[in-house]
Amino acid sequence: MVRTMRSIEEEARVHRIDGARAEAFLADPALADLLEGDILKELVAWGTDGVRRALVVGLEDRGRIALALAKAGVFVTVVEPDETLHEAVKVAAEQARCGIQLNFYASDYMKRDFAASGFDLAVFYATLSRYNEPLVVLKKAARELRAGGRLFARVRVRPTLAPMARLVGRLPHGAQVIRKAGELAVRVPQVRSILTLPDGAALLEGAGEVFKVERTVRYHLVAPLLGRLGSLPAVPGRQWLARALPLAVKADALALRARPMTYLATHLALFGVKELGLGRTFRL
8 A cells, every 4th residue: 555646635634633632531540441441451352463563543541552562562653742641651661561562752643654564553542533534544544554454443422413403303492402502512622523423433434445344332321421520529429420430331331232322322443454455445
């Protein structure tokens, strides 16, 4: 896969979104383990099988993925523009005696080129929502993965207001309420930077034209919201929220077994593989 004029033009349009922020609960190890532990365990098991060189874009997870891969003997290249997030990961790696397995770049991923086919695995844990054209970011990663290499991407999404609009629109002033909610969503940076559920689904569909998608996961309904509220010191009833959170995680998982509920999921994850070609056309 060579860099084409089209890919150069696409990448020139890509920029990081101002105001985009990491999910606050990821800074709390206990909350992160409760809410994301299962998906991370699946990623690490899948991402260390026969993998020697990995690219990890972003440290929103506070380096848990990079450390787990390094401990498994994988050589990890980390690209994270915020250097303040590097040091804690470096210290943890030295304590685990796997520091030599980690290489850090304080850079925007889209401003740094790596060798074509240089990695066996690329991880975009909570990073894609920070870019205005996340599919172009994945196309760049496809160039830097070897044939047969693996891709993991996880995005936070906000369900579309359309179903709610149909329900609430029947109530007095319902249409105005929905319109105001939509206006608010596009004004608040922390919300604007989250993909809508249709956009998230379109991203996965687009990724499926570049990678062979082995598995997609839609998970979480209300548990992350409770986790965020419980982490705020000014919120009353924090202890109750902390006790309710494990139950909320289980309730979410149970509810999402019903297919209609998956359209209300707040997180999407993708496990993909860069195919060997074999008559497949890659849109790069």
